[in-house]
Amino acid sequence: MTSQKNYTKYIKQGAIWGFILVELIFFSVAGHFLSLSDTAFMDFDNMLLLLKQSAPIGIIAIGMTVIMINGNIDLSVGATFALAGIVMLDSMTWPIFAGLGNWVIPVSWLLALLTGAILGGLNGLIVWKTGVDAFIVTLGAMLGYRGLVFMYNGENPTSHLNWTLVDFAEAQFLGIHTASWFFLAVTAIIWLVMTRTVHGRNAYAIGDNREAAINAGIRVGPHFLRNFILIGFLAALSAVVFYSESGSVNPNDGELYELWAITAVVLGGTKLAGGSGSILSTFGGVIAIQLLRKGLGYIGADTETVNLVIGLILIAVLFLDRQLNRKGRGELRI
């Protein structure tokens, strides 16, 4: 019985990697017949580019995993992303920093990250102090923070190109792009936090059974606050990495990012109810989505089909998960 349990668990944890493998094989084979381009799908440079393109959503999705393991959700990350981007680009032009030269870059990064942490922290504080569900708090914040984005610069884009920064963002160290390094580093650090520290253990415990966690002496409120600060910080980090290269923020940027991030997290097997989930699987989920995007484009499918396919896969994953998790045939269907 135990071995069978381990077996199922093993399948479930490996599922996302198996899915990625299937995608790779499918697109390589299908691409051989359908693609107009000469290069192979599994071209090394192509894969490196894929990693880079998945970084903005990926960094947010890692934070979202922590939030969802807690049993919470954050719908405001897209707006936080845009606001942090604006703060970074705009602060580089502030007169008080005029004398700093290129030292303005770390300062503006710091300001952007601080913005993200404060916005996240505000959500966390409201969740902690008022007891209103995180879904509602962050739903409100999604509107509110977007309002702040618009208030900053109206409906105009905020643009500032700093070539030193663009060079840094486009640089490749050991062949891997800057954005990818950030994504990999964030994944590694948060993975360590969630698997090797007390904070990580508490996150699972709270998500699994909040009452029990409170009775065990875990201070749930401050714990939530820390995680919301973390996801705000990561949303800002994602913005900082992305806008360093592009140099221009539209006030609508980041819309629907929360939904993409949640999709990646759920594909990776994390439950909405909390208490389970893995950072590495979320990493897999992010890669799987980006692979699907690129792959469908590669075999010549319309970009429109991507949304359709991803939506249906998300539902299929949920369905399969339900089938695998059903405790027994005789279970009461309520």
Added chain:
Amino acid sequence: MANFTRKDIGVLLARQGILIAFVVFMIGFALVNQRFVAPDNILGVIRSSAILGVIALGVTFVVIGGNLDLSVGSMMSFSTIVVLDLHDKIGPVLGIPAMYAMTLALGAFNGLLIGYLRLNSLIVTLGMLSAIYGLTLTYSGGKNMDIADKEHTWFSVFGQGHILGVPSPIVIFAGLAIALAVLLAKTPFGRKVYAVGGNGVAATFSGIPRARIVFLTYLISSFCVATAGLIQASRSLGSQNTVGQGMELEVLAAVILGGASLLGGSGTVFKTVIGVLILGFIQNGLLLAGLQFYVQYVVTWIIIILAVWLDIAAKRGRLWSPIA
């Protein structure tokens, strides 16, 4: 009135707080700007809230049944695009029922997955948000959809017409609101929706077919979405593929503002209408006060959190959360 204690006031505020806040808000804005309470302004606000409102009516059923529907925004884009396309291809007489059938099929798919297969509604409808958007783009080829002859079509009657001097979107919104209010409050079906959302296990043990009830709430939701799509298409006679984008969360904000609990089992059609009108009048009031449209986002944020906070604070009898 002698026994009217502080506690009674608290209970009254908790029960009708949103209505009282609405009245206070209206009076406040009316004092600042006379134009705010002019009849044509009020009609204008209700008219522009009608599309959001019609969708919110359906989502109210879903939320009371204990589920969520995040797919309504892209579903409305779908309905709008489809009905505009069919208008020129097979004419509005056949096109409108065909659009309703297609939209109801999407709602039925939601209901099947969530009601009968008991999958998590948040994720299913999130997936459907993406899938239906893809479907719409595939249908339209990514292009905007326009009616060829905009001058000579009676199709504009749903969005631009008047019935007894009242703009038709308002008539549709009001008619649907009354019908659904009766359905929810006065019929056995309505009671079952509350029962399923309030305590699904107890409802099942009482012999209520939970799966079928949830299925029907999604069908109602998609019917309302189709109606909203019809109004939208008829009003503009042309549309982008993204016309309903972001609508799902705005609708949810209106439903929550009306006092429905996301846990299910509470809320009414009347309260949702109030929630929709509050959002509409806030937007209008701020615009009349000379503020940009995006200021309403921030105001809505504060109002939603305050409304929900005060609601649950009244229920638990203390302001601050018991979270350790």
